[in-house]
Amino acid sequence: MLQITDLTFNAWGRKFLVDASVSLPPGSKVGLVGRNGIGKSTLFKLILGELHAAGDEISLPKTARIGSVDQEHPATPVSVIDTILEADVERHTLLGRLETAEPEEMGEIWSRLIEIDADAAPARAAEILVGLGFDQENQARPMSEFSGGWRMRVALAAALFAEPDMLLLDEPTNYLDLEGALWLEARLKKYPHTALIISHDREMLNEVCTHILHLANHTLTLYTGNYDAFEKARAEKARLQLSAKAKQDAERAHLQAFVDRFKAKASKAAQAQSRMKRLEKMQPVATTIEERVAPFTLPSPPRPLAPPLIRLERANVGYEPGKPILRNLNLRMDLDDRIGLLGVNGAGKSTFAKMIAGALNVSEGELHRDRKMRVGWFHQHQIEAMDPTDTPLEIIRRAMPDAPESARRSKLAQFGLGYEKQETTVDSLSGGERARLLLNMVAMDAPHVLILDEPTNHLDIDSRRALLDALNDYNGAVILITHDRSLMEMVADRLWLAADGTVKPFDGDMDDYARFVLDRAKQAIAKPSQIKKEEAKANSGAPQAESARGANDRGNKKRSGPSPSTLRHAVKKAEETMTRLTAEIARIDDDMATASVSNPKALEGLTRARAKTEADLAAAEAAWVAAEEALAEVA
Numbered sequence: 001m002l003q004i005t006d007l008t009f010n011a012w013g014r015k016f017l018v019d020a021s022v023s024l025p026p027g028s029k030v031g032l033v034g035r036n037g038i039g040k041s042t043l044f045k046l047i048l049g050e051l052h053a054a055g056d057e058i059s060l061p062k063t064a065r066i067g068s069v070d071q072e073h074p075a076t077p078v079s080v081i082d083t084i085l086e087a088d089v090e091r092h093t094l095l096g097r098l099e100t101a102e103p104e105e106m107g108e109i110w111s112r113l114i115e116i117d118a119d120a121a122p123a124r125a126a127e128i129l130v131g132l133g134f135d136q137e138n139q140a141r142p143m144s145e146f147s148g149g150w151r152m153r154v155a156l157a158a159a160l161f162a163e164p165d166m167l168l169l170d171e172p173t174n175y176l177d178l179e180g181a182l183w184l185e186a187r188l189k190k191y192p193h194t195a196l197i198i199s200h201d202r203e204m205l206n207e208v209c210t211h212i213l214h215l216a217n218h219t220l221t222l223y224t225g226n227y228d229a230f231e232k233a234r235a236e237k238a239r240l241q242l243s244a245k246a247k248q249d250a251e252r253a254h255l256q257a258f259v260d261r262f263k264a265k266a267s268k269a270a271q272a273q274s275r276m277k278r279l280e281k282m283q284p285v286a287t288t289i290e291e292r293v294a295p296f297t298l299p300s301p302p303r304p305l306a307p308p309l310i311r312l313e314r315a316n317v318g319y320e321p322g323k324p325i326l327r328n329l330n331l332r333m334d335l336d337d338r339i340g341l342l343g344v345n346g347a348g349k350s351t352f353a354k355m356i357a358g359a360l361n362v363s364e365g366e367l368h369r370d371r372k373m374r375v376g377w378f379h380q381h382q383i384e385a386m387d388p389t390d391t392p393l394e395i396i397r398r399a400m401p402d403a404p405e406s407a408r409r410s411k412l413a414q415f416g417l418g419y420e421k422q423e424t425t426v427d428s429l430s431g432g433e434r435a436r437l438l439l440n441m442v443a444m445d446a447p448h449v450l451i452l453d454e455p456t457n458h459l460d461i462d463s464r465r466a467l468l469d470a471l472n473d474y475n476g477a478v479i480l481i482t483h484d485r486s487l488m489e490m491v492a493d494r495l496w497l498a499a500d501g502t503v504k505p506f507d508g509d510m511d512d513y514a515r516f517v518l519d520r521a522k523q524a525i526a527k528p529s530q531i532k533k534e535e536a537k538a539n540s541g542a543p544q545a546e547s548a549r550g551a552n553d554r555g556n557k558k559r560s561g562p563s564p565s566t567l568r569h570a571v572k573k574a575e576e577t578m579t580r581l582t583a584e585i586a587r588i589d590d591d592m593a594t595a596s597v598s599n600p601k602a603l604e605g606l607t608r609a610r611a612k613t614e615a616d617l618a619a620a621e622a623a624w625v626a627a628e629e630a631l632a633e634v635a
Helices: 040-048 081-084 089-098 101-113 118-131 148-162 178-189 203-210 226-260 266-281 350-357 381-385 393-399 405-414 429-441 461-473 485-491 510-524 564-598 600-634
Strands: 002-011 014-024 029-033 066-067 167-168 194-197 211-216 219-224 311-318 323-333 336-340 364-371 377-378 448-451 477-481 493-499 502-504
Touching: 014 040, 014 211, 029 040, 029 203, 029 226, 040 066, 040 167, 040 194, 066 148, 081 089, 081 118, 081 148, 089 101, 089 118, 101 118, 118 148, 118 178, 148 167, 148 178, 178 203, 178 485, 178 510, 194 203, 203 226, 203 485, 211 226, 219 226, 219 485, 226 266, 266 461, 311 350, 323 350, 323 364, 323 502, 336 350, 336 485, 350 377, 350 448, 350 477, 377 381, 381 429, 393 405, 393 429, 429 461, 461 485, 477 485, 485 510, 485 564, 564 600
Parallel strands: 014 219, 029 194, 029 211, 066 167, 167 194, 336 477, 336 493, 377 448, 448 477
Antiparallel strands: 002 014, 211 219, 311 323, 311 364, 493 502
16 A cells, blocks of 8 residues: 655754655554654655655555544534535535536436445444544534534544545544543454554554554564564564674674684684684674663652541532532542543543642532642643743752752753753653653652543653553552553553543443443444533533442442452453563573673673562562452452
């Protein structure tokens, strides 16, 4: 479908691609991955013709239609459903021609409309809109009544409805909630043509993609399989490269030793010259250079507080007197809780987060919280609200007014912002750099509770892994709101569902929730859920999960033991951790074997890393045994 041949592109004083070549198979679903700022969006612009290289290095079939979602749909007076229908240009044009066509032309037009199944278009458009959160009432509303985030959804719906031969999607889940992301995964799996998707959402790349296109070192490499398969293939490639390099270095050292010893002896001069020629002809083995990803700094609270941290009893909360957004909240949270907060946009997740953060008071009922409790609250709108003329150094000066300048700069370096970035304006920082700065800032005071609302929107996969590692090391409570299913599965040990104007425990894991969401989307075609602004209306319109209806409310009652599904999830997480750590030990062992030949000084650091990983593995095994024993008791 897409053919790129020896593509070189330089712009704005930097190299993006150098002699890059790749061919995408027709009908493939390809995930385009690479570090933030590497040039993925630039490649999209080259494919779309918005940027131009020197020659005709990019080719598509002449009749191929190409579609993308590059910006939000304009705020026009046209209804949502009509906006989507207009995306099918041929159908829209044919219907327009019917109004003025001569009688002899009408037969041909009707024949073509029947051929493209034009009558089914409204139902197909409505199905896509329902999956992305629009009910029938909202489909009839004009575009001008929706916020930019919802108009982005319309632009995505229009691209899916038009079904171009080559669909380009740049971070399509960034403006979706978890429910929308789950629906989009299912939709893209069934997409009938080729799709190229920039995404840092590991779960989407695993569920949807048949190939992974890796952009690194100014070149493109295509791997068959999903993201997990890509990581395994790349790790094996790196291992073989290191092994070949170690062998080559050993051979080079052996040849050089012979030359050094015998080059002055006449009887051995010919052999020495022969070995020198071999040394000159030896091409260095190319090795994969892994860029360092700065860790996140999430300091744990120095002293734990007495449980519970938070207890809600028959609590109502809202923005206007007598109009609660959430009602009858009966929940409890302790210091070691990792809560995944689920629910459609408008269900009250942000309202709940504001209440826990202390930015919104309950109107009725009781909210008990320790007065010493500190809360770190990250929400995605903080990034949009940053002063574009501000700099990281000015921001840290306000946060650390009494600290010396060296301490401030050192703190920013710990956040992953080097010296050259510290005095760069916010407007010139990438989205990932801004997110990294704010995430570290909200946790700087070692809070007892971290509330993270879509923390990964601007982070690449390696940075998301670094955030996951930091959260696993953090000894405090976490409330996580995210469309990143992989992060939710790895962090949350309990799920709460915001729906029907309240928040209750969801008795199940993320697989159960995914099934629930997709089933609900199918039912909503006949009776869709309603999009509502949580500041104005109380109900989300999202039906409560059947399994959640039976969950026990948590008041000041004694907390019951974990459910079997929670224990099974704990067993699964422990097993995954053990597998990851075992693989890490094997990798370290390979590195130690290589280091013993090429870099003996590295052995000391690798030995320390192995000891720490072994200790982590022992802890994971202990957690697995405890979870298995607890599961056996309740099974």
